Amino acid sequence: MEVLKIATAGSVDDGKSTLIGRLLYDTKSLTSDKLEAIERSSKQKGYDYLDFSLATDGLVAEREQGITIDVAHIYFSTATKSYIIADTPGHVEYTRNMVTGASTSQVAIILIDARHGVIEQTYRHFFINNLLRIKDVIVAVNKMDLVDFSEERYNEIKADFQKVVEKSDYEDQQITFIPVSALKGDNVVEGSTSMNWYDGETLLQHLEKIDTKDVYNSGRTRFPVQYVIRPKTEEYHDYRGYAGKVYGGDISVGDEIVVLPSETKSKVKEIYFYDKKYETAARRSSITLTLENDVNVSRGDMIVKANELPKVDKKFTATISWMDGKQLEAGSKYILQHGVNKVLTKVSAIHNKIHPDYSGIEEGVSSLQMNDIASVSFQLNKPIFFDSFKEHRTNGAFILIDPQSNNTVGVGFID
């Protein structure tokens, strides 16, 4: 079964939870006990409609505030695909959660309230999807029922959004507009009888059509070694298997490879998945490799094809999204985790803060606060083997860990 991960973004009252609830309801994914709980709770609150937002709001505190404040995961499936929705909040202060949700997603849905149109928040949502290189973006113009299902209003919003798109530097991004009413169910799963002027797909029809194999940008093959398997049994006395996940491209038996950082050359001898051997492993598969020669390889090393070397350096500049209450300053030290490889790093310079609404940059910044996005240079204690994030969605990303609190405090996208 194919799996498609979707990030949703919207402002507090855009009806995001209602949209997700509607998707679940119309795909018959809400079980009878959940449906009963929704009916009971809607009645208690005195609503004359079903409050689908209750299908997704998780924690008690959030239910009290009536808003979602963290990333929650929601599951539903159709005959052809399994869907995972990362429901992320849309208010200004939660850039951190949106970045997190988008980092594991392949598709994004941006919600716009038809009454309010494109607002500053919309710019931010789109900016983050751009920064994270999400290839498929769906702009759902919601609450069409509250603007009399007006085609004119929809076109106006579409034109306004196009102006945002012009600011993007990501040309391969696919943008699809859909007018919906999550509350009434128009163009979510079922089509709409109130908007005959719209002859495009419903939201679900569009999602069903997306090829899950295509959504991860392809790139050069990168195999970060996670774990070395040494059974030390009679039968596998000399066996050394390198366990890891393949990123970017395929890897095949016989491929000439280089192990980094030692720069040792070898060839792929076998590719194992559990007890079976394969000729080729596709990207994103968790496999175990053996090599022709007896090479010294350990966790954190990277196996690449001999003709596709990455950059190897102790210095680089990246766009980072800061996620911690404790501020980042020039000179601050962190653990930098790049894939499965950890090194120590020092912030050598903060170049500028980037306004996530495309309104430009701010220079002369000495520290970063939570939810800031900025261009920062790093100095490492050991070289890492990386690509630019724009060319490689996996090998160009890293996280920063505070060595005192052990928390993940930021994420970076290498220039």
Add this chain to the structure above:
Amino acid sequence: MTDTLQINALENEAIYIFREVAAQFKKPVLLFSGGKDSITLVRLAQKAFYPAKIPFPLMHIDTGHNFPETIEFRDRLVEELGLELIVRNVQDSIDEGKVKEESGRYSSRNMLQTTTLLDAIEEFKFDACIGGARRDEEKARAKERIFSVRDDFGQWDEKNQRPELFDMLNGEIDFGQNVRVFPISNWTELDVWTYIEREDLEIPSIYFAHKRQVFLRDGLIWSASEYVYRDEEEEVEERMVRFRTVGDMSCTAAVDSYATTISKVVEEIRDSSISERGARIDDKRSEAAMEERKQQGYF
């Protein structure tokens, strides 16, 4: 040799997580209940480390009120795969006066497991406990991370969770802390059943339809057993049932079923309209029941 490996996204993700646990922690343990989710975890762990053995032990926190079929199955699986199994008993925690047995109509040992678990973590100095919880099971679990840090008291602070970006898992912890790891976070109940069918995994017999002595209470089907409190007017009858989860007998309700094979179970789940935890009596206590238990260190 076969040609190109066909990837299964969820299986690949779980294998990746298992390898991160083995690499990032000194003393991991796999929490094993004998239920379908933990059986799935064992198969995934085998795949992650083949041809080496699974590099950590299994641990069962036994309430003493388990279905005998599950315990039998547990012991057989461990022996067949040559795994190490640690068992710690809730009864011992009761005998030592650390927890008090509940009494009355809804009494269950399910809540008492937490103390036994936290004691065992301390006894063995485990720094990572791998569990089969899934985000689709319950609202509070939907926000759980794959690596979820617990403090020295085993407590979960849902407001202060580490963001998890891309595939990168941050396992940095202080001495005394531990991490709960959920490799099948993103699987649904149906995904688990489909996997069990595809991998042809053996599961305890109570997952299949069988005749059983049961009684009805609050619209749920309860097992008639010495471990489950029953009023005199609650009449026992024989019914064709199966279980969707195999928790403690006092907190696991059965569902009417004629599914005697795995493919029929999969079919029933596909069509079913009662969610899995809907048959868990412990969640019915209040709408926020699971969240409160999790904050205290429950799995």
